[in-house]
Amino acid sequence: MATPRSLFVPLLLGLLGLLAPAAATTATATAVVPAVVPARAGARAPEDPAVVTTDAGPVRGTVTERGRAFLGVPFAAPPVGERRWRPPQPPAPWSDVRDATRFAGACAQPARPVLGTSETTNEDCLYLNVFTPPGGGGGKPVLVWFHGGSFVSGSAAHYDASRLARAGDVVVVTANYRLGPFGFLAHPGLTAEAPGTGSGNYGLMDQQAVLRWTRANAAAFGGDPAKVTAAGQSSGGLSVCGHLTSPGSRGLFTRAVIHSAPCGVASRPAAEAGSAGTSFATGAGCLGSDSAVVTCLRGKPAADLLKAPTSGAAPWWPVSGTPVLPAPPDQAIAAGDYAKVPVLLGNGLDEGTIHTVILESTGIRFNAVTYPVVLTTLFKLDGPRVAAHYPASNYGGDHRLAFAAAFGDYLVACPTRESARQLATATPGRVFAYEFADRTAPVLYNVHPDFPLGAYHGAELPYLFDYLQAGDLRLNPAQTRLSQAMTTFWTRFLTTTDPAPGTWPATAPDLYRPLSLAPDAITPRTDFDTAHQCDFWTTIPRPTGQGLLTTEVRLPRSP
Secondary structure, eight states: OOOEEEOHHHHHHHGGGOOOOOSSOOHHHHOOOOOBOOOOTTTTOTTOTTEEEOSSOEEEOEEETTEEEEEEEESSOOOOGGGTTSOOOOOOOOOSOEEOBSOOOOOSBOOBGGGTBOOBOOOOOOEEEEEEOSSOOOOEEEEEEEOOSTTTSOOGGGEEOHHHHHHHTOEEEEEOOOOHHHHHOOOHHHHHHOTTTOSSOHHHHHHHHHHHHHHHHGGGGTEEEEEEEEEEETHHHHHHHHHHHOGGGTTSOSEEEEESOOGGGSOEEHHHHHHHHHHHHHHTTOOSSHHHHHHHHHHSOHHHHHHSOOOSSSSSSOEESSSSSOSOHHHHHHTTOSOOOOEEEEEETTTTHHHHHHHHTTTOOOSTTHHHHHHHHHHGGGHHHHHHHSOGGGGTTOHHHHHHHHHHIIIIIHHHHHHHHHHHHHSTTOEEEEEEOOTTOOOOSSOOOSSOOOSOTTTTGGGTSEEGGGOSOOOOHHHHHHHHHHHHHHHHHHHHSOSSTTTSOOOBTTBOOOEEEETTEEEEOSOHHHHTTHHHHTTSOOOSTTGGGGOOOEEEOOO
């Protein structure tokens, strides 16, 4: 007999596909941060390319034919003890040469079995990595990359940017930031402690500290502090939306790159976040006055906080209506109140397929019965209209692919178009949109569905980075050429703003033609609006607040 089953959690985890695509955690990604080591004789000699002096002290990285890599460099003091849920503070300076040859451990996060990641309770995690091309010279553009993972998981250690740095002659910085309740807990007691920042945006403030560190130290690594690009994928891209509009991020970067992250779902209202935080504290066993609750929470082990129940939609998400993020990013962009820098942004052709995998991991099987039920649950009275617009017959009779198309178009593709057009209104000629369209891309996730993932959420990552968590991914010759083209486009954008003169037209407010990126088929897409049914989606009322984030879906479980 069919029984009700809540799909709120899987929808939340899969929403926007804000995942950290991963296989089993590797030793490289979980290596502990090495202690400061004494300097060897002559180690600080200016001619030693493995040693760079930062504003906090010297670090020793590695030098190979691929370039230089400095791993596990602290950009802030460990946010532990009384520093938990406070703005990041500068790291303690050091004088001896610090070893920077191993990645730091990921920030505290729960296990995500579908993605193959393990739980970690590590809070001493505010470290970054710097990759530079081989050879010397300075004045190189700098890319600062923020990882994805639904704001609850992921790690900078997943990304080896050596190839990107070498091929594009750029400096790349990847960084950790606090996640889950450690990065995004909003609570009246925490707000009272810091009225100048409010609560709930510790992860965003960590990222701002990374951008400040980059401005201060870029030149020491051969970079140009006046050419810094803030970039990210998924929740990392949503973070960039926040930095475009956050007063504390102004002047810290000169360009932005946003992968698969429509700015319209980049935050949650302060009232909603505060309510969710209060419920979280109660679930963690912390009661009493606001100050007593905060003291109690700071005394809880990280493992207990990771296991505490949450309420509301997307409980760990940036908080708008605060000094750090005064307005939802999409509203601020629409009002023209944002950093008007050049922006490169886009989405995958098949963003919704991973969401379907996540739903099916709960035991749900999409079929003729469950498909219309889920659409009606999500879209209420408009559910039948959505089902009619996305019939399974258009997708080989596969209801999973029909749902993936509808979900991806509604939540990612068409909102990305809207974000691009809004940005282009205030910055004409400086917004460039893409759609990654390689439907045979290698799979990063620890999933093996019996339907094609296509150009899924995150599929473009190995075309720019060596994604360490997925093992030895191999691109075929045509994919390698695509990778080389994308690397050229992306790094040219960092340098000149125009990523591909004569090939990639800038986005216009009234005409959306993103550059379609497929093996041996790179060309502006003229049918994006019709292919993703964007005109249709303008007729479907969008839910208030966080949209689908506020929707609890209950479906009959398939026999």
